[in-house]
Amino acid sequence: MEATGWRVADEVLEAFLETVLETDEDDQPVIDFDGLVAERLADGSTYRLETSTTTVEIEASTVANATERSMDELRQSLEPIGPFVTNWYVWERTVGGRETARRAFLRWCEGAPLDDPKVETVASKTDTSDVLDRYDALESGVVRHWGELQITTRLATEDGGCTGTGTGTGTGAGERVYEIRHVQDADATDETLEDHDDPRDAREIVTYDADGRYRPLKTAPTLVAGWRFAGLSGDDLVETVRTIYPATVANWHREQCGDLDVDHWLETAERQTGIYDVIDELPRETLEWLTEACCVDSQCLKRREWEYAADDPIDTDPGDGVFPCREPCSLVIAAARKWAILESEEEKTWELELTTTEMNQLAEIVDAVADGRVDEIREADVYDGANRYRARYLRAKRMDDGSLGEGATNR
Amino acid sequence: MQALVIVAHGSHLNPDSAQPTYDHADTIRKTGAFDEVREGFWKEEPHFREVIRTVESDEVFVVPLFISEGYFTEQVIPRELRLEGWDPDLWESDGTDATEVTLEVGDAEKTVHYCGPVGTHDAMTDVIVKRAETVTDDPDVGPGFGLAVVGHGTERNENSAKAIEHHTERIREMDRFDEMRALYMDEEPEVDDVTDYFESEDVVVVPLFVADGFHTQEDIPEDMGLTDDYRTGWDVPGIVDGQRIWYAGAVGTEPLMADVILERAVDAGADVGDALEQVESWTSERPAAGD
Numbered sequence: 074m075e076a077t078g079w080r081v082a083d084e085v086l087e088a089f090l091e092t093v094l095e096t097d098e099d100d101q102p103v104i105d106f107d108g109l110v111a112e113r114l115a116d117g118s119t120y121r122l123e124t125s126t127t128t129v130e131i132e133a134s135t136v137a138n139a140t141e142r143s144m145d146e147l148r149q150s151l152e153p154i155g156p157f158v159t160n161w162y163v164w165e166r167t168v169g170g171r172e173t174a175r176r177a178f179l180r181w182c183e184g185a186p187l188d189d190p191k192v193e194t195v196a197s198k199t200d201t202s203d204v205l206d207r208y209d210a211l212e213s214g215v216v217r218h219w220g221e222l223q224i225t226t227r228l229a230t231e232d233g234g235c236t237g238t239g240t241g242t243g244t245g246a247g248e249r250v251y252e253i254r255h256v257q258d259a260d261a262t263d264e265t266l267e268d269h270d271d272p273r274d275a276r277e278i279v280t281y282d283a284d285g286r287y288r289p290l291k292t293a294p295t296l297v298a299g300w301r302f303a304g305l306s307g308d309d310l311v312e313t314v315r316t317i318y319p320a321t322v323a324n325w326h327r328e329q330c331g332d333l334d335v336d337h338w339l340e341t342a343e344r345q346t347g348i349y350d351v352i353d354e355l356p357r358e359t360l361e362w363l364t365e366a367c368c369v370d371s372q373c374l375k376r377r378e379w380e381y382a383a384d385d386p387i388d389t390d391p392g393d394g395v396f397p398c399r400e401p402c403s404l405v406i407a408a409a410r411k412w413a414i415l416e417s418e419e420e421k422t423w424e425l426e427l428t429t430t431e432m433n434q435l436a437e438i439v440d441a442v443a444d445g446r447v448d449e450i451r452e453a454d455v456y457d458g459a460n461r462y463r464a465r466y467l468r469a470k471r472m473d474d475g476s477l478g479e480g481a482t483n484r
Numbered sequence: 485m486q487a488l489v490i491v492a493h494g495s496h497l498n499p500d501s502a503q504p505t506y507d508h509a510d511t512i513r514k515t516g517a518f519d520e521v522r523e524g525f526w527k528e529e530p531h532f533r534e535v536i537r538t539v540e541s542d543e544v545f546v547v548p549l550f551i552s553e554g555y556f557t558e559q560v561i562p563r564e565l566r567l568e569g570w571d572p573d574l575w576e577s578d579g580t581d582a583t584e585v586t587l588e589v590g591d592a593e594k595t596v597h598y599c600g601p602v603g604t605h606d607a608m609t610d611v612i613v614k615r616a617e618t619v620t621d622d623p624d625v626g627p628g629f630g631l632a633v634v635g636h637g638t639e640r641n642e643n644s645a646k647a648i649e650h651h652t653e654r655i656r657e658m659d660r661f662d663e664m665r666a667l668y669m670d671e672e673p674e675v676d677d678v679t680d681y682f683e684s685e686d687v688v689v690v691p692l693f694v695a696d697g698f699h700t701q702e703d704i705p706e707d708m709g710l711t712d713d714y715r716t717g718w719d720v721p722g723i724v725d726g727q728r729i730w731y732a733g734a735v736g737t738e739p740l741m742a743d744v745i746l747e748r749a750v751d752a753g754a755d756v757g758d759a760l761e762q763v764e765s766w767t768s769e770r771p772a773a774g775d
Binding site: 170173174175273276280281287289290291292315319320322323324327334344346347399400402403404407 | 495496497498499506510526527528529530531533534535537538540555559560563591
């Protein structure tokens with residue numbers, strides 16, 4: 074980034090000087106943040122502000138006796154390190170919340186290393202720690218994916234808009250502005266999307282799928298497209314993400330800090346009471362089927378971290394989601410109750426009168442329902458075994474009393 | 485910093501179940517009394533299990549948006565929130581007296597003030613009366629009217645009926661309605677026979693439920709004979725056996741419920757400034773007499 078011409082806003086300048094003035098003489102830098110070090114030299118005459126590429130020195134007397142004119146001079150002398158100063162202001166004053174999930178998430182959004190002493194992950198090391206590189210990227214917009222969300226972070230312009238639109242180099246406060254849209258709308262023009270700026274609008278968006286059906290699982294990959302949240306502050310961004318994918322930021326942050334608490338199947342099942350008390354009776358081998366049914370990428374965007382037990386892993390692919398799943402969710406628990414009851418039934422041998430094609434057709438119907446393909450089968454496609462007319466014909470021919478059992482005998 | 489967490493049942497099947505929780509949370513957010521206001525659910529997300537970790541505040545006031553003390557407030561919620569050292573006896577309640585207990589949680593460095601359910605708070609009595617006013621569109625409703633408070637009732641939990649009786653008795657003491665009755669879906673006296681229990685020509689029926697759903701929008705209107713088929717709807721008031729039935733739907737959807745949630749938090753030590761007055765002024769806006 075070309076730092077020349079970077080005008081540091083008044084509120085940033087004031088906050089920065091106020092902090093620098095707090096420097097005492099014990100040789101400790103008063104600011105040591107994202108590559109910016111501010112310290113007072115031992116003799117007390119000078120403040121030294123240092124980055125990897127530039128060093129600015131300011132006489133203590135200038136800072137202590139600042140007039141309007143000398144403030145302008147100070148502002149000019151800070152220009153070479155403007156991005157570092159505004160970057161410090163944003164994270165220390167606007168965002169705050171050291172060691173919180175909110176701050177970590179906002180840092181992740183712009184590709185900044187997570188400045189949390191508990192975080193020592195590989196992921197954070199690959200991010201751009203250099204502030205100038207990061208500001209360059211923020212000019213054009215840093216894009217991240219969170220489930221089905223595409224989150225873009227930019228520097229705000231004076232009119233509250235975003236950079237990258239030819240309107241200038243920011244407010245001088247370093248303020249970030251965020252946009253969220255569906256990944257499917259990555260290339261959609263803004264005008265074609267429904268605009269929102271209130272995080273609570275997201276509640277309506279997440280409640281129904283494209284067919285208008287209720288979505289009880291927020292991380293199901295069925296989020297509708299066609300909308301965008303634009304001009305969001307950091308707090309509103311986090312609130313919107315929380316509404317769309319509840320608790321994912323908190324659990325991801327714990328994972329980044331290396332202290333994600335995972336409750337495996339058995340612990341979760343044994344904790345249940347009331348009508349769910351039975352689920353710990355679900356046989357071990359059924360957990361593969363259960364996770365294949367519910368906990369794969371086609372059904373849920375979370376990455377399963379829980380196993381049958383800590384020393385008894387489940388073979389099903391845990392998924393590739395960016396946010397972790399730390400214990401079986403309430404939908405899995407509810408489904409498991411049904412399976413626990415069903416699996417207690419004894420197996421029997423049945424004798425059915427079916428042609429080979431009819432037998433195969435049953436498998437095609439199960440497949441179509443399991444993959445949610447039923448609505449895609451064309452009305453007249455009688456070559457598909459799960460076609461409605463084919464299924465109705467089978468029912469008419471073989472299910473006089475509403476069940477396949479008419480012609481079947483239980484041996 | 486202090487946070488309010490409203491915990492409610494939610495549903496895997498019905499998208500409207502969580503709506504009152506969101507509505508009341510929004511009202512309380514608007515007062516600015518808490519640094520954070522969050523919703524947590526048994527059947528939706530964030531789950532009870534994960535809601536505490538989503539707040540930054542050190543002090544968390546948890547208010548169950550449930551009608552009675554019992555299985556959920558005594559077992560499920562404390563267990564899922566990981567309330568350390570929880571014991572129902574800490575509430576020292578005989579079924580309707582639970583106010584607050586302060587505990588730590590097992591998965592975060594937070595102090596949790598676990599409050600009694602909204603349904604048993606004395607302020608709930610006012611919400612039931614307010615509901616009667618809303619459904620009749622008459623701020624002075626009372627004379628000439630009977631009022632039925634309807635509960636689920638179940639043999640599995642005696643506290644369920646206690647909450648209904650508690651409020652019925654308190655409204656009776658107001659001497660406002662000509663007749664008062666507690667009725668139930670699953671035990672005697674049953675809401676099916678509502679007209680048997682009242683002589684008044686007009687009867688307001690207020691179900692003490694949190695959200696409108698299967699029971700309040702299907703069972704109760706059909707059981708009372710207000711409609712043959714809930715899908716075709718019903719009139720308010722509707723005529724049953726020659727009496728006018730003003731069916732109010734779930735009391736939990738009344739905007740004044742936000743006040744009860746706040747009262748629970750205040751009883752537990754939350755500093756809410758003038759939020760109670762704000763909520764009351766927002767929810768009591770009604771035309772003055774003679775308008």
